[in-house]
Amino acid sequence: MITISVFTDSQTSGILLEDFDTSFINKVYHTNINSSSIVAxxxxxxxxxxxxxxxxxxxSASALSAIYVNVSLVEELLGCLLACEPGLSCGLVKHYVSPVNTCPSHYVGVIVGEPSSTPYPAYVxxxxxxxxxxxxxxTSLPSKNASSACPHNCSNTGEICIRVEADGKGVCVVSTTRYVPAYSTRLNFESETWKVLPQNTSDPMGLMDPVWSESNWNSIQLRVYSVQNATYDHLILLLGxxxxxxxxxxxxxxxxxxxxxxxRD
Structure with missing residues (x-):
C-alpha cells in the first residue's frame, strides 16, 4: 500500500511517499474527503x-440554483463506502444488496471467468x-409493467432487474446503466467456450496484460535529511x-x- 502524506507544518514544503505492507496510522489521513467539497x-x-x-x-440564476445535490445522501454514501462504521451495514446499501462484509473493499478485481450480461454475484x-x-x-424510469417481478419478467426493451438481493424479488426498471466488468485480455473464445490463455513465459510479471494492476514494486528506499532551526544555526555561527x-x-x-x-638569542 502506497500513501502520500503532506506535512502539517505550513513552513515545510514537500510531500512524503510512504510504503506499508499491512497497515498504518495517520491522524490526517482521509481528512481531504468531506461532504461539502463533494457537494460543491x-x-x-x-x-x-x-x-x-x-x-x-x-x-437565469434561479434555474441553475434549482439544480442542487442532496447533502444528506452524500454524507450517507461517505459513511457507507469509506468507513467500516456503519460501512456496508448501513440502510442505504441493504436497500439494494445483501453485503457479505461490513467494511467496504476498494480493490478493483479482474474477472477471468466467462463474460455474461448478468454476472454471477459471487464474482462481483x-x-x-x-x-x-x-x-x-x-437514473431509471418506471417500468410499463409496474407489477412485474424480476429477473424473469424484465422482458421489455431497456429493462433491467435491481434490488433482487434485498427482497428476493427485485423490481424491473428502464435504465441505461450497465455493469461492464474488466476482463483480462488473456480471455479467449474458442470452440464455443471461453478459455483463459496460459501466461506467457517471457512475461512472468504479466506486464503485457493491460488489466493487470497489482502493485509489485521493488523495495522503496527513502533518505531523510534533518534541517536545523534558525536558533541552532545562529549558535553555530557565533561559536565559529x-x-x-x-x-x-x-x-x-x-x-x-x-x-x-x-x-634573546
Whole structure:
C-alpha cells in the first residue's frame, strides 16, 4: 500500500511517499474527503452538464440554483463506502444488496471467468454490486409493467432487474446503466467456450496484460535529511566567530612569544 502524506507544518514544503505492507496510522489521513467539497463539485458538474445539454443559452440564476445535490445522501454514501462504521451495514446499501462484509473493499478485481450480461454475484464485490444497483435506480424510469417481478419478467426493451438481493424479488426498471466488468485480455473464445490463455513465459510479471494492476514494486528506499532551526544555526555561527577570534589571538601571542625568544638569542 502506497500513501502520500503532506506535512502539517505550513513552513515545510514537500510531500512524503510512504510504503506499508499491512497497515498504518495517520491522524490526517482521509481528512481531504468531506461532504461539502463533494457537494460543491457535484453541483458544479451537474450545472455544467445542464448548460451544455440545453439549447437555450440564456440561463437565469434561479434555474441553475434549482439544480442542487442532496447533502444528506452524500454524507450517507461517505459513511457507507469509506468507513467500516456503519460501512456496508448501513440502510442505504441493504436497500439494494445483501453485503457479505461490513467494511467496504476498494480493490478493483479482474474477472477471468466467462463474460455474461448478468454476472454471477459471487464474482462481483459488495461495492460494485451496490453502485450498479444504486445508479440504475437513480437514473431509471418506471417500468410499463409496474407489477412485474424480476429477473424473469424484465422482458421489455431497456429493462433491467435491481434490488433482487434485498427482497428476493427485485423490481424491473428502464435504465441505461450497465455493469461492464474488466476482463483480462488473456480471455479467449474458442470452440464455443471461453478459455483463459496460459501466461506467457517471457512475461512472468504479466506486464503485457493491460488489466493487470497489482502493485509489485521493488523495495522503496527513502533518505531523510534533518534541517536545523534558525536558533541552532545562529549558535553555530557565533561559536565559529568565537573560535576564529580565539585562534587569531593565539596566533598573535605565539608569534610575539617566538619573536621575543629569537631576540634573546
Amino acid at each position: 463539485a457535484a453541483s458544479l458538474v451537474a450545472r455544467t452538464l445542464y448548460i451544455l445539454a440545453s439549447d437555450n443559452k440564456d440561463f 464485490g459488495d461495492v460494485p454490486r451496490f453502485v450498479w444497483n444504486f445508479l440504475a435506480d437513480k 566567530i568565537l573560535v576564529t577570534v580565539l585562534a587569531y589571538l593565539a596566533i598573535v601571542m605565539v608569534r610575539t612569544f617566538i619573536s621575543k625568544a629569537l631576540k
